[in-house]
Amino acid sequence: MSEDDSGSGPREHAALWDEVTGWLRDHWDPDLTVDAWWKEVAGAGWTAPHLAPDQGGRGLPRRAQVVVRAAFAKHGALLPPGGLGLLMAAPTILTQGTPDQIERFVPPILEGQVNWCQLFSEPGAGSDLAGLTTRATRDGDRWIINGQKVWSSMAMTSDHGMLLARTDFDVPKHKGISWFALRLDQPGVTIRPLREMTGEAVFNEVFFDDAVVDDADLIGGAGNGWLVTQTTLHFERTGIGAGGAHAGFPEPGPKGGMLGRRAGDAARDVPPNQKLTLSFEDVVDLAKRTGRAADPHVRQDLARLYAFAETGRWNALRGRAEAARGGGQNVGSIGKLCQTRVVKLAARLGTSILGGEGMLAGADGRDDGVFAEAMVFSPASGIYGGTDEIQRNIVAERSLGLPREPAPDRDRPYGEVLRSRPSSLDGGSAG
Ligand SMILES: Cc1cc2nc3c(=O)[nH]c(=O)nc-3n(C[C@H](O)[C@H](O)[C@H](O)COP(=O)(O)OP(=O)(O)OC[C@H]3O[C@@H](n4cnc5c(N)ncnc54)[C@H](O)[C@@H]3O)c2cc1C
Numbered sequence: 191m192s193e194d195d196s197g198s199g200p201r202e203h204a205a206l207w208d209e210v211t212g213w214l215r216d217h218w219d220p221d222l223t224v225d226a227w228w229k230e231v232a233g234a235g236w237t238a239p240h241l242a243p244d245q246g247g248r249g250l251p252r253r254a255q256v257v258v259r260a261a262f263a264k265h266g267a268l269l270p271p272g273g274l275g276l277l278m279a280a281p282t283i284l285t286q287g288t289p290d291q292i293e294r295f296v297p298p299i300l301e302g303q304v305n306w307c308q309l310f311s312e313p314g315a316g317s318d319l320a321g322l323t324t325r326a327t328r329d330g331d332r333w334i335i336n337g338q339k340v341w342s343s344m345a346m347t348s349d350h351g352m353l354l355a356r357t358d359f360d361v362p363k364h365k366g367i368s369w370f371a372l373r374l375d376q377p378g379v380t381i382r383p384l385r386e387m388t389g390e391a392v393f394n395e396v397f398f399d400d401a402v403v404d405d406a407d408l409i410g411g412a413g414n415g416w417l418v419t420q421t422t423l424h425f426e427r428t429g430i431g432a433g434g435a436h437a438g439f440p441e442p443g444p445k446g447g448m449l450g451r452r453a454g455d456a457a458r459d460v461p462p463n464q465k466l467t468l469s470f471e472d473v474v475d476l477a478k479r480t481g482r483a484a485d486p487h488v489r490q491d492l493a494r495l496y497a498f499a500e501t502g503r504w505n506a507l508r509g510r511a512e513a514a515r516g517g518g519q520n521v522g523s524i525g526k527l528c529q530t531r532v533v534k535l536a537a538r539l540g541t542s543i544l545g546g547e548g549m550l551a552g553a554d555g556r557d558d559g560v561f562a563e564a565m566v567f568s569p570a571s572g573i574y575g576g577t578d579e580i581q582r583n584i585v586a587e588r589s590l591g592l593p594r595e596p597a598p599d600r601d602r603p604y605g606e607v608l609r610s611r612p613s614s615l616d617g618g619s620a621g
Pocket of ligand 1: 307315316317318340344573578579580
């Protein structure tokens with residue numbers, strides 16, 4: 191698997207663009223079902239071109255995914271499936287799973303047959319993720335899950351969840367966690383949507399009431415969940431840093447309602463510019479179209495935006511080089527910090543260029559409300575995938591060698607740690 195984004199140069203970019211466009215000329219058939227089209231796209235390695243060929247990819251740098259999807263959009267073809275399965279579950283299972291788990295879970299993700307959500311955060315465990323209290327109790331060859339998650343994006347339309355649960359309360363908090371691939375369609379799982387300031391309800395609360403997961407779906411072994419989680423978070427942050435998240439990709443899985451549709455119709459209904467985060471190029475394009483590209487204030491902010499975007503790209507290049515030498519673990523945090531700045535500044539600059547119209551959403555707004563939507567979504571970029579403060583802590587401690595934050599409970603058995611919500615220990619439910 192290719193680590194991180196290479197930020198490949200214009201020549202590689204043009205060659206890849208030509209290759210994808212040539213492939214689309216031969217293969218894009220709007221009369222196929224979405225199901226059949228996504229299988230063909232996955233078979234050619236275009237869904238996740240950054241994966242190794244024997245993993246279903248093409249062994250290209252991570253940014254290739256952005257180039258490939260842009261070429262699909264330009265051609266008018268339905269984009270490959272997106273979602274958190276592709277961003278996080280597949281690379282985590284490829285890295286930490288057994289051959290059987292890889293075979294069962296990864297191909298359906300690449301072919302868009304299933305959707306995944308991330309069941310990490312809890313009401314009492316966000317930044318302090320290792321403080322989670324959702325409990326998994328072994329029962330023969332299965333585990334019984336009780337507790338609650340929150341901020342679970344797209345859980346309503348997901349089939350599987352990347353579930354973190356505590357399997358051992360008698361060891362220090364980082365050591366008693368396990369990572370499960372949990373089936374969501376079962377009686378013990380209740381999903382309730384939460385309305386956001388964007389007007390959408392992407393977030394959910396998820397409650398587990400004697401939910402069941404097979405031991406065969408425990409990834410990385412019991413008690414090794416923190417290590418597996420680091421893998422997931424690494425892919426989340428490097429993926430976000432490469433601009434791959436929240437970009438309006440078509441939703442996979444049966445609940446997304448796409449699989450049985452005609453691919454040409456689905457392509458028309460998923461406009462390529464439907465995305466929540468904007469890039470430097472999006473804003474330059476807007477500035478040119480609105481005649482504001484010569485305005486010195488706009489140019490100054492564009493330069494700032496370019497600097498953040500380029501810093502992120504160079505950071506990714508450096509990360510790739512370091513990864514090739516066996517290091518470079520913290521580039522994900524730096525890349526994510528750069529991307530937060532790009533997302534926030536792009537939204538602010540875009541709406542200020544549009545003036546009053548920048549406040550209009552939907553079909554009434556200029557650019558169909560894309561900039562207004564990006565503006566209300568942009569504060570989220572400094573929170574999801576770990577807040578900016580936490581990314582800075584990681585860089586400070588692991589890259590700059592500054593003293594670690596005090597953590598007096600780090601080595602105590604988790605069951606002895608004082609918490610504000612002890613009921614989950616006794617009653618088995620964090621809700
Ligand atoms: C759009 C979006 C999508 C999300 N999707 C998912 C998802 O699919 N699955 C999932 O599991 N979670 C998801 N989350 C949740 C996200 O991971 C958490 O919100 C995040 O980790 C912060 O946790 P918290 O909200 O509990 O805030 P807290 O941890 O309570 O933090 C509150 C504030 O205190 C600061 N803070 C906390 N600890 C420290 C520290 N040690 N040093 C300095 N400052 C600190 C934080 O930076 C923050 O500003 C999503 C969040 C957003 C915004």
